[in-house]
Amino acid sequence: MVSFEEIQAAYYMVATGVLIAAVFYVLNLRISQRNQELILKAQQQTLETRQFQLLMQLSEFITTKEGMKNYLEFINMEWTDYDDFEKKYGSDANPDNYAVRESMAGWFNKAGMLLRYGTMDRELLYDFLGFSAIGLWNKYGEIVHTQRELWAMPELWRDWEYLYDEMVKTAAERGIDTHRKEDARYTDGMRRKMAAKST
Numbered sequence: 001m002v003s004f005e006e007i008q009a010a011y012y013m014v015a016t017g018v019l020i021a022a023v024f025y026v027l028n029l030r031i032s033q034r035n036q037e038l039i040l041k042a043q044q045q046t047l048e049t050r051q052f053q054l055l056m057q058l059s060e061f062i063t064t065k066e067g068m069k070n071y072l073e074f075i076n077m078e079w080t081d082y083d084d085f086e087k088k089y090g091s092d093a094n095p096d097n098y099a100v101r102e103s104m105a106g107w108f109n110k111a112g113m114l115l116r117y118g119t120m121d122r123e124l125l126y127d128f129l130g131f132s133a134i135g136l137w138n139k140y141g142e143i144v145h146t147q148r149e150l151w152a153m154p155e156l157w158r159d160w161e162y163l164y165d166e167m168v169k170t171a172a173e174r175g176i177d178t179h180r181k182e183d184a185r186y187t188d189g190m191r192r193k194m195a196a197k198s199t
Contacts, residue, residue: 051120055128058114061107073097074104075136082146105140105157108133112163122166130167137164139181 061067077097079085091098111129114120137160148156168178 051124054114054120055124058107058111059128061103070100070103073100075132075139077101082143085143104136105144105160108136108160108163109157110159112159112161112166115166116159116162122170125163126167126170130170133160133163133167134171134178135180137161138179 062071077089079088087093089097089101111125111133115122115125144157144161148154171178
């Protein structure tokens, strides 16, 4: 017959086994959670690194001497209405300027596409080109809308417009005016501001 001591010993062995299994399970769970956190952190760092790589690739276009000349030509164009725009800058009248406009609009469009597909962070992209994307869409938006209608191309530069909309949201969140048009010239208005500042 089994003695009470033997039953008690077996009970202690089973209880000890259950306790060891529970401790092992909790430790295993904590290790798994820690590993998951490390994996998520590594994935986040990889994503951020990839976004900065994309940002550097985007910046290569604009940070060259030729890119900056194109940018300045693009932002300093002036016109009174769409007919005046076509007379001065249309592909028939000014093919060199047309090439500049297409490359610049394409550049903003690519940035908007990266944002729309979630490949680029909105805040990061705003810090890189948000101010220009807003100012230049404010300047060219009516031209693009007219061309969409005239050429029956309803999606012409749609991702540039998407970029503009998202950059406006970020600017509004930061309390920044979104109604200005991009212009890099040292105008009479700027001269007056500088004179007032120095007095």
